[in-house]
Amino acid sequence: xxxxxxxxxxxxGVIDGWNSSWSINPNDKIEYRxxxxxSSDVEKLVTNLFKLNQGFIGKVGISKNGQSKKLIINVFGYxxxxxxxxxxxxxxxxxxxxxxxxxxxxxHLRLKLYRLAQVLSKKYEFLGVTFAMxxxxxxxxxxxxxxxxxxxxxxxxxxRRVNKNFKxxxxxxxxxxxxxxxxxxGFKVPAKKxxxxxxxxxxxxxxxxNSFVIRKRFFKRRSKKVQNEVAxxxxxxxxxxxxxxxxxxxxxxxxxxxxxxxxxxxxPQFLAxxxxxxxxxxxxxxSLYNNVDKVCAFLFNENKDIQGIRIQxxxxxxxxxxxxxxxxxxxxxxxxxxxxxxxxAFEEAYTVYGSMGVKIWISY
Numbered sequence: 091x092x093x094x095x096x097x098x099x100x101x102x103g104v105i106d107g108w109n110s111s112w113s114i115n116p117n118d119k120i121e122y123r124x125x126x127x128x129s130s131d132v133e134k135l136v137t138n139l140f141k142l143n144q145g146f147i148g149k150v151g152i153s154k155n156g157q158s159k160k161l162i163i164n165v166f167g168y169x170x171x172x173x174x175x176x177x178x179x180x181x182x183x184x185x186x187x188x189x190x191x192x193x194x195x196x197x198h199l200r201l202k203l204y205r206l207a208q209v210l211s212k213k214y215e216f217l218g219v220t221f222a223m224x225x226x227x228x229x230x231x232x233x234x235x236x237x238x239x240x241x242x243x244x245x246x247x248x249x250r251r252v253n254k255n256f257k258x259x260x261x262x263x264x265x266x267x268x269x270x271x272x273x274x275x276g277f278k279v280p281a282k283k284x285x286x287x288x289x290x291x292x293x294x295x296x297x298x299x300n301s302f303v304i305r306k307r308f309f310k311r312r313s314k315k316v317q318n319e320v321a322x323x324x325x326x327x328x329x330x331x332x333x334x335x336x337x338x339x340x341x342x343x344x345x346x347x348x349x350x351x352x353x354x355x356x357x358p359q360f361l362a363x364x365x366x367x368x369x370x371x372x373x374x375x376x377s378l379y380n381n382v383d384k385v386c387a388f389l390f391n392e393n394k395d396i397q398g399i400r401i402q403x404x405x406x407x408x409x410x411x412x413x414x415x416x417x418x419x420x421x422x423x424x425x426x427x428x429x430x431x432x433x434x435a436f437e438e439a440y441t442v443y444g445s446m447g448v449k450i451w452i453s454y
Contacts, residue, residue, distance in 0.1 A: 095425075095426070097423075097425030097426070097432050097434070097451075098432060098433075098434045100425075100426075100428055101428055101431065101432060104428055105428065105429070105431055106431060106432075109149060109150065109151040109152075110129055110151055110152040110153065111151075111152075111153045111154075112125055112152075112153075112154050113154060113155060113156035114154070114156055115156050115157075118218065119216075119217055119218060120217050120218075120219070124214075124217060128152070128161070128214060128217075128219075129152055131210070132150065132152060132163055132210065133150050135206060135210075136150055136163070136165055136203070136206070137150075139199070139202060139203065139206065140167050140169065140199075141367075143169055143193075143195035143199055144169070144170055144173050144195070145167055145168055145169035145170065145195065145199070146167060146168045146348060146359075146360050146363045146364055146367075147165070147166075147167040147168075147359065147363070148166045148167055148168065148228075148351075148355065148357040148359045148360050149164070149165075149166040149167075149357060149359065150163070150164070150165055150166075151163070151164040152164075154219075159218055159219055159220060160219075160220050160221075160222055161219050161220070161221050161222070162221075162222045162223075162224060163207065163221060163222070163223050163224065164224050164225075165203060165223065165224070165225040165226070166225075166226050166228075166355075166357070167225070167226075167227060167228070168227070168228045168230070168347070168348060168351060168360060169195045169196050169199055169227055169228075169230075170195065170196075170230050170343075170344065171194065171196055171229075171230045172192050172193065172194045172195075173192070173193055173195070174190055174191075174192055174193075175190065175191055175192075175193050196227060196230075199225075199227065200225055200227070203223045203225050204223050206223065207221040207222055207223040208221075228351050228355070230343075230347050231321075231322050231323070231326055231346075231347055231350070232322070232343070233322075233326060233329075233330065233342065233343045233346050233347070234337060234342075234343065323350065325350065325389065325392045325393075326346060326350060328392075329346060329385075329388060329389075332388060333346070333384070333385065333388075336381060339381075341364075341368060341378075344364065345364065345381070345382065345385060346385065348360045348361055348364050349361060349382070349385045349386060349389055350389065352452070353389050353390070353393045353396055353452075354393075356396075356433050356452055356454055357433065357435075358399075358433050358434065358435035358450035358451070358452050359435040359437075361382070361386075361401075361435070361450055362435040362436065362437040362448050362449070362450045363435075363437050365378070365379075365382060365403070365437070365439070365448045366437035366438060366439035366446075366448050367439070369403075369439035369441055369446055369448070370439050370440055370441055373408070373409060373441075373442070374408055375403075375407045375408060375441075375446070376407055376408045379403060379407070379416060382401070383401070383418050386399055386401065386418070386420065387420055390420045390421065395454055396421070396452060396453070396454045397421050397422055397423075397424070397430065397453045397454055398419065398420060398421025398422045398423045398424075398451075398452070398453045399419070399420050399421060399423075399450070399451065399452050399453075400417070400418070400419040400420075400423045400449075400450065400451040401417070401418045401419075401448075401449075401450050402415065402416070402417045402418075402447075402448075402449040402450075403415075403416045403446060403447070403448055403449075404416070404446065404447045405439070405441070405444060405445065405446030405447060406441070406443045406444050406446070407446070409443055413444075421453070422453065423451050423453050424453050425451075430453055430454075431453070431454060432451060432452070432453050433451070433452045433453075433454075434449070434450070434451050434452075435448075435449070435450045436448070436449050
């Protein structure tokens with residue numbers, strides 16, 4: 091057998107670059123061991139900060155120019171727009187009502203990252219280096235549409251809130267159909283028409299104008315809801331009907347958002363970290379793996395720019411007695427052809443029955 095080459099390492103310096111780039115003057119106090127320590131500390135702190143805010147990090151890059159003493163940290167990640175936090179976790183099983191509050195991490199995470207840069211610059215002050223932060227946070231789409239339910243009125247209450255100011259009008263439409271609506275009684279309003287009698291032209295014009303104003307207000311309210319739905323990408327709109335059975339799961343919205351951004355930004359780290367995190371929470375990893383497989387298959391057929399995707403998970407899945415390797419591939423993964431760019435991600439999941447390895451390749 092011949093020796094296998096690393097498909098990602100082959101492309102460094104040819105069509106792909108390193109995440110971290112350092113250039114140091116010989117007069118600086120920094121040594122190679124200091125650079126390794128700084129890069130490992132930065133990556134650990136940033137990943138933990140995203141994990142605390144229920145986010146996923148895609149890429150962390152460190153760059154330093156030889157002439158300047160500023161070290162720039164480039165962060166690319168995904169954070170949900172809001173999530174619910176239960177403060178009193180000790181009384182979850184009891185009947186005591188827990189204190190819940192909504193947290194919006196996208197607003198505060200940037201400030202936390204900038205604060206982290208200040209803390210790191212003080213920690214490594216002896217090296218003569220200051221830290222600066224550049225972060226790009228990917229937005230979250232609301233997969234499940236929100237419906238505003240109207241409150242049911244009591245039987246004693248009438249449909250009109252103020253009887254003095256509003257009055258029901260009955261009139262015959264242009265096609266002979268009778269209908270009614272309520273308008274302000276400040277104007278001269280004709281009396282209720284009986285069947286068979288037709289309203290005069292002036293009365294019809296008056297009623298038509300008022301009905302036009304009411305319809306205009308109704309369509310304005312409706313257009314705001316439609317605009318929110320249009321903001322959602324077409325791929326995710328189609329996925330609503332196909333993956334409706336996933337709505338009962340807690341990770342439905344995060345899975346769809348992360349899978350969409352994996353194919354859009356070509357960052358498989360999002361999906362690898364999501365799988366590793368969810369494998370550690372549940373004991374039935376096979377169903378999660380199958381759901382991710384279905385979502386990736388659908389998005390691969392929708393995105394024509396991507397040539398192939400491969401997901402590989404190895405470990406004791408579903409409390410099995412021995413380790414197995416599960417591989418799913420769509421399209422072609424050209425590891426040996428250097429002209430085709432390739433992205434690779436690896437994460438390790440820690441479960442009750444041992445560790446599991448998650449590997450993802452994307453070629454485009």
